[in-house]
Amino acid sequence: MxxxxxxxxxxxxxxxxxxxxxxxxxxxxxxxxxxxxxxxxxxxxxxxxxxxxxxxxxxxxxxxxxxxxxxxxxxxxxxxxxxxxxxxxxxxxxxxxxxxxxxxxxxxxxxxxxxxxxxxxxxxxxxxxxxxxxxxxxxxxxxxxxxxxxxxDAGYAPTWPGRETFTGTVVHPQQWPADLDYRDKRVVIIGSGATAVTLLPSLAQGAAHVTMLQRSPGYLLSMPQRDRVAERLRAWLPAHVAHRVVRMKNVLITLGFYNAARRWPTAIRRALIKRAARQAPHSVNVERDLTPRYNPWDQCLCLTPNGDIFKALHSGRAEIVTDEITSFTPHGISLSSGRTLDADIVVTATGLRVxxxxxxxxxxxxxxxxxxxxxxxxxxxxxxxxxxxxxxxxxxxxxxxxxxxxxxxxxxxxxxxxxxxxxxxxxxxxxxxxxxxxxxxxxxxxxxxxxxxxxxxxxxxxxxxxxxxxxxxxxxxxxxxxxxxxxxxxxxxxxxxxxxxxxxxxxxxxxxxxxxxxxxxx
Incomplete structure (x- = not known):
């Protein structure tokens, strides 16, 4: 017993x-x-x-x-x-x-x-x-x-006019259905944070088209998905020693970048925007779509492994739209600019509830x-x-x-x-x-x-x-x-x-x- x-x-x-x-x-x-x-x-x-x-x-x-x-x-x-x-x-x-x-x-x-x-x-x-x-x-x-x-139990989702009239599927990333089929569908992601930046390149691989709808841009920072320094150190050093060195190396780099951003926000801001602009396709309006209203680290930066979000934008299967929602419609979202985004699926990547x-x-x-x-x-x-x-x-x-x-x-x-x-x-x-x-x-x-x-x-x-x-x-x-x-x-x-x-x-x-x-x- x-x-x-x-x-x-x-x-x-x-x-x-x-x-x-x-x-x-x-x-x-x-x-x-x-x-x-x-x-x-x-x-x-x-x-x-x-x-x-x-x-x-x-x-x-x-x-x-x-x-x-x-x-x-x-x-x-x-x-x-x-x-x-x-x-x-x-x-x-x-x-x-x-x-x-x-x-x-x-x-x-x-x-x-x-x-x-x-x-x-x-x-x-x-x-x-x-x-x-x-x-x-x-x-x-x-x-x-x-x-x-x-x-x-649930993420944060604002209330939008006309939400109940939308005939498509609305999903929050925190409760993603295992059987949701987005292949060949038109998808609109509402949000500009880390979740939205992660979703866009992934959904673009199978969806007909993906739009990331943001009220204002965030900072996009591309970094390699593989750490080449770690690979070399592992070949030269015992595994536990290499791990300690790589761990501290990454701590110092991250902390150094953060401190630089807080001390010289204008210079770091300019560098981040310039770097993102070089990777983005010409169709992206840098001032409107890639220039945040705040300084680096006033909010968290969004990582893009190997620049995957920019690759998705270059493919033509994805775009960034900077605008505000007026209301949902039966077949999409109406924006304050007068534009309407057609959608089969709307993903509300609008954040967490603390x-x-x-x-x-x-x-x-x-x-x-x-x-x-x-x-x-x-x-x-x-x-x-x-x-x-x-x-x-x-x-x-x-x-x-x-x-x-x-x-x-x-x-x-x-x-x-x-x-x-x-x-x-x-x-x-x-x-x-x-x-x-x-x-x-x-x-x-x-x-x-x-x-x-x-x-x-x-x-x-x-x-x-x-x-x-x-x-x-x-x-x-x-x-x-x-x-x-x-x-x-x-x-x-x-x-x-x-x-x-x-x-x-x-x-x-x-x-x-x-x-x-x-x-x-x-």
């Missing part, structure tokens, strides 16, 4: 995507004996790379930094398609022995912190294999949210927590919220770089609590400190729409949300965890009750408040 799964744990990791796998790896490696489980709301691991199935879905940063430092990306593709990334994540989970730690169909609805027992109680909605749903309570001493930053902590509600000692009222601590915790960390990666570099730094830092916190007999760590603003700045400094639509839900940041560390791997590396890998802003305490005054954690009933009362120790592979 299979033993029942533990309901009281040291750490609960929420999310079995890239961030959750990184978190589990470092908990295993650096906090041996820690009892933890991974809760995944869906029926499979992979997160973003399992959810997104639209044509051409691929990485938006190089795989040598998007891949894990502890499991080097072995392919020579620097920009990889989503299927290969998903396979990589599954292989990593198997190699790490994490399969048995993942509890699928477990969605966290609410998390409540109780200082008297120094534990989180999680209300879980469970989906069983036979379709049944029920609820369960789990408790833990540390809650590690690795569920990403957007809602999985949702932190997987949409879970937070309550601390009976008081609901609004993240917008908190200040982000080192980009990973929230002022006044105990024993909770979340992973939010870089917007100007690979997500994984920050994900691994946060996972490593959480392990440092846990070890520090173990060593000093603390059961609680909570970041607290000191006298005179405040946070009034947006945590994410992008002007992208999805960030601006979520401005009222995101935490703030301060003007000095540790309350600054750096977009710099090198700064974070220094702060989080080598900086002290006992930095004056993080308060370590022993709060538990009573043992866990049976309603809080059924698995705790067999323990000695004084063990309930003990530091995070003990490993249970279930």
């Amino acid at each position: 299979t033993p029942p799964l533990a309901t009281d744990l040291d750490v609960i990791v929420v999310g079995a995507g890239l961030s959750g796998i990184a978190a589990a790896h470092y908990l295993r490696e650096r906090c041996p004996g820690t009892r933890f489980a991974i809760l995944e709301a869906r029926e499979s691991l992979g997160g973003t790379w399992d959810l997104f199935r639209y044509p051409g879905v691929r990485s938006d940063s190089d795989m040598f930094t998007l891949g894990f430092s502890f499991r080097p990306w072995a392919s020579d593709q620097a920009i990889a398609d989503g299927g290969k990334i998903l396979d990589y994540l599954k292989e990593t989970a198997r190699a790490e022995g994490l399969d048995d730690l993942i509890r699928y169909g477990h969605k966290v609805r609410e998390a409540r912190w109780d200082s008297s027992i120094a534990r989180w109680t999680l209300d879980i909605e469970r989906l069983h294999d036979d379709g049944r749903r029920d609820t369960q309570s789990l408790t833990c001493r540390f809650l590690f949210m690795c569920s990403g930053y957007y809602a999985y 949702q932190l902590l997987g949409g879970a509600r937070l309550v601390v000692d009976g008081h609901p927590v609004t993240l917008a009222d908190t200040v982000a601590y080192k980009g990973m915790m929230y002022s006044g919220v105990p024993n909770l960390a979340s992973i939010f990666g870089y917007t100007n570099a690979s997500w994984t770089l920050k994900a691994e730094l946060i996972a490593q830092y959480v392990c440092r916190l846990i070890r520090h609590m173990n060593a000093h007999g603390a059961d609680t760590c909570v970041p607290q603003l000191r006298d005179g400190e405040h946070g009034d700045l947006p945590a994410i400094g992008l002007t992208s639509g999805y960030i601006q729409r979520a401005a009222g839900a995101l935490p703030k940041q301060g003007e000095r560390k540790p309350w600054v949300f750096y977009q710099s791997y090198l700064r974070d590396l220094r702060l989080m890998r080598w900086g002290s965890v006992d930095d004056g802003a993080m308060r370590f305490e022993r709060r538990a005054t009573r043992p866990v009750t049976s309603t809080g954690a059924a698995a705790a009933s067999s323990r000695a009362p004084d063990a309930d408040a003990a530091p995070l120790r003990g490993f249970d592979p279930r």
Whole structure:
């Protein structure tokens, strides 16, 4: 008979995507004996790379930094398609022995912190294999949210006049139907972000014609799909050494380009537009279609592997139209210029809905927590919220770089609590400190729409949300965890009750408040 799964744990990791796998790896490696489980709301691991199935879905940063430092990306593709990334994540989970730690169909609805027992109680909605749903309570001493930053149930789609009159198919990339046949169809993609730029060349290979309809242009940056430097280094050096060199090379290039763009925006802007103009066909109006209204990195840049979007434009099977929608018609879209775009399929690549902590509600000692009222601590915790960390990666570099730094830092916190007999760590603003700045400094639509839900940041560390791997590396890998802003305490005054954690009933009362120790592979 299979033993029942533990309901009281040291750490609960929420999310079995890239961030959750990184978190589990470092908990295993650096906090041996820690009892933890991974809760995944869906029926499979992979997160973003399992959810997104639209044509051409691929990485938006190089795989040598998007891949894990502890499991080097072995392919020579620097920009990889989503299927290969998903396979990589599954292989990593198997190699790490994490399969048995993942509890699928477990969605966290609410998390409540109780200082008297120094534990989180999680209300879980469970989906069983036979379709049944029920609820369960789990408790833990540390809650590690690795569920990403957007809602999985649906993307963002504006309301357009006449939408209900359109007789064709409307699809959002986040819910791409597996049976959607776009061959020899007229397709209009609404949007100019990374998803639209990815879709256009992929759809153009089979569709009759593809139009990318944008209100305003974004920056298009062509880069080789294969890293020739990585190929040469792998031929000369041991694999693990080559990986480290290539990873740091790409970190420095990306960070250097970002810093140059922020310091000399006019020069970088001019260079990017000129480069895109050289690759585009003469039919493209550079001023109208390739010249953004904002400076580089006010919004994210869109990568085009081997200039694939420009090749699609040269083929004549695709075009960019810069205009605004007046209304849908039965057979297409009417524009403010008076032009009508005929369409059989409309793809609304209009962005994501930002949702932190997987949409879970937070309550601390009976008081609901609004993240917008908190200040982000080192980009990973929230002022006044105990024993909770979340992973939010870089917007100007690979997500994984920050994900691994946060996972490593959480392990440092846990070890520090173990060593000093603390059961609680909570970041607290000191006298005179405040946070009034947006945590994410992008002007992208999805960030601006979520401005009222995101935490703030301060003007000095540790309350600054750096977009710099090198700064974070220094702060989080080598900086002290006992930095004056993080308060370590022993709060538990009573043992866990049976309603809080059924698995705790067999323990000695004084063990309930003990530091995070003990490993249970279930």
